[in-house]
Amino acid sequence: MSKLHQILIAILVVQLALVAVVFWPRPAPANAVGAPFFSEINAADVTSLVIRDDQGQSIQLSKPAGQWILPEFSDYPVQADKVTPLLTKIADLTSDRLVTRTEASQKQLQVADDKYVRRLELKTSGDISQVLYLGSPAGAQTVHVRVGGQQEVYQARDLNTWDFSTDPLSWVDPVYLSVPQETVVTLTLGNANGQWTFEKDASGNWTMQDLAQGETFDTNNLTTVLNQATSVRMTRPLGKTAESSFGMDQPSALVTLKTQRDGQEKTCTLTIGAKDATDSSYVVKSSESLYYVKVAEYSVKDLVEKTRDGFLQLPPTPAVTPTPGA
Numbered sequence: 001m002s003k004l005h006q007i008l009i010a011i012l013v014v015q016l017a018l019v020a021v022v023f024w025p026r027p028a029p030a031n032a033v034g035a036p037f038f039s040e041i042n043a044a045d046v047t048s049l050v051i052r053d054d055q056g057q058s059i060q061l062s063k064p065a066g067q068w069i070l071p072e073f074s075d076y077p078v079q080a081d082k083v084t085p086l087l088t089k090i091a092d093l094t095s096d097r098l099v100t101r102t103e104a105s106q107k108q109l110q111v112a113d114d115k116y117v118r119r120l121e122l123k124t125s126g127d128i129s130q131v132l133y134l135g136s137p138a139g140a141q142t143v144h145v146r147v148g149g150q151q152e153v154y155q156a157r158d159l160n161t162w163d164f165s166t167d168p169l170s171w172v173d174p175v176y177l178s179v180p181q182e183t184v185v186t187l188t189l190g191n192a193n194g195q196w197t198f199e200k201d202a203s204g205n206w207t208m209q210d211l212a213q214g215e216t217f218d219t220n221n222l223t224t225v226l227n228q229a230t231s232v233r234m235t236r237p238l239g240k241t242a243e244s245s246f247g248m249d250q251p252s253a254l255v256t257l258k259t260q261r262d263g264q265e266k267t268c269t270l271t272i273g274a275k276d277a278t279d280s281s282y283v284v285k286s287s288e289s290l291y292y293v294k295v296a297e298y299s300v301k302d303l304v305e306k307t308r309d310g311f312l313q314l315p316p317t318p319a320v321t322p323t324p325g326a
Contacts, residue, residue, distance in 0.1 A: 034096030037147050040128050043087035048123040054116065057166040070168055074239035076291060078171045089159055090122070090132060097155040099144060109153055110135035111146035117161045134161045168237055176293050177232040177286045179257060179268060186258035189225060193307045198222055208311055218313040224302045229255045229270060232300075234293035235281055246283040246292060247274025253303040272300050 052058040061078055062071050068078035099109070106112040111133040118134040131148025138144050138155045145156045165171075188197045197209045208217035242248055253272040258265065273283035273292075280297040282304070302310075 034094035036091075037093040037095065037132070037145075038091060038122075038130050040126075041091055041122065041124055041130060043084060043091045045124040045126065045128075046087050046122050047125050048121075049083070049087070050121040051164045051166055052116075052119040052121075053166045054110075054118075055166075059166045059168060059171075061171060068171075070171065070237065073168060073237045074241065074291065076168070076172060076237040076239070079173055082171050086163055087122075090120070093132075093145065093154075093156055093159075095152065095154055097157075099138075099153045099155055101151045101153070103151065105153060106146060106151075109144040109146075111144050111153055113148075117143075118164045120164060134159070134164065137161075169235060172234075172237060174233050175231070176234040176284070176291075176295070177230070177268075177270065177288060179230040179259065180261075181226060181230050183259040183261045184226070184230060184257050185260050186256075187222075187226060187229060188256040189229070189253065189303060189306065190255075191253040191304055191306065193305075196308065196311060216313040217311060221311045225306060228300055228303050229257060232270065232284060232286065232295060234284075235296055236294040238283065238292040238294060240290050240292070242285075242292060245274065246285075248283070248285060252282065253300065255303060270303075272303055275304075 047063045049061045050058060051061075060071055061083060062069055068080050068083050069075040070078060099105070103112075107115045110117050113133075116133045116135060120132045120134065121129065122132070123129045133146045133148065134156075135144035135146070135153075141160065142155050142157050143159050143161060144153055145159070146153045185200045186197065188195065190196075198206050199209065200206055206217075206219050206222055208222075211217060238246075248271055251271045251273050252275065255270040255272075257268045257270070259268065260266075267287075269287040271285045273285070275282050275297070276294070279294075281294045282297060282300050283292055284295050284300065285292050
């Protein structure tokens with residue numbers, strides 16, 4: 001081995017040692033407890049959380065009157081059990097696993113002001129505001145973190161960047177409409193191919209109205225329609241205000257459900273609006289909700305495309321009789 005090679009290897013070893021020194025976490029002494037990141041913040045006092053990701057997307061969660069909402073989506077209700085545990089984890093963060101104090105390392109670990117995986121801005125009812133950067137993973141269930149305005153980078157356990165999504169669906173109940181099927185006694189479906197009404201008799205069997213002579217209703221063909229009409233899962237909330245692009249004036253399908261429960265009758269409508277060609281979704285509005293939402297195409301496909309023949313038991317195709325001598 002030449003002397004030059006020996007020198008280069010020695011330089012490489014020194015560089016690796018420096019990297020280890022810079023990035024190896026510095027645990028606190030035995031029995032020592034790190035100081036809390038946010039001594040003035042209690043999870044219960046947080047009233048606003050703004051999340052920004054590395055793709056330029058953001059979302060705001062607010063708690064103006066004790067209930068978490070999405071203000072950018074007409075105050076759509078947020079599930080508190082998806083927010084509170086994360087805020088508790090943030091409030092409990094301590095400085096017991098220091099990684100580095102250098103500004104250059106902040107970019108490498110993706111916790112810099114202009115290079116991060118997640119940027120969290122928290123505000124409390126007492127007008128206290130703090131910023132926390134979440135960066136690259138530092139192991140299983142561990143991530144690099146930095147408090148805004150400080151140089152120190154730490155490792156935080158039991159914290160993941162994907163827990164802080166900018167997708168609104170991550171924070172709400174994805175079930176937009178749920179009607180117990182056993183309570184439905186009448187279903188009317190209308191789309192571009194026609195309109196049909198189905199009723200449940202006293203024995204619980206479904207019948208189809210206005211059958212022509214010789215037509216037979218196949219109850220199995222109603223199953224998917226009934227499933228799609230009574231259980232709707234959204235892909236995204238849209239808000240309370242109708243827009244022309246929603247296509248509600250000329251819907252792709254309209255479903256009317258009549259239910260009976262405990263002697264009470266109720267009518268529910270489900271309007272399927274226009275299809276969004278960019279993501280193959282449909283806008284949907286239920287009479288049970290103030291909100292318009294998006295749903296996946298497959299989840300309303302039968303409601304939009306069903307035909308009369310699709311509900312009937314079609315006669316078997318006649319067998320082809322071979323021609324003699326053919």
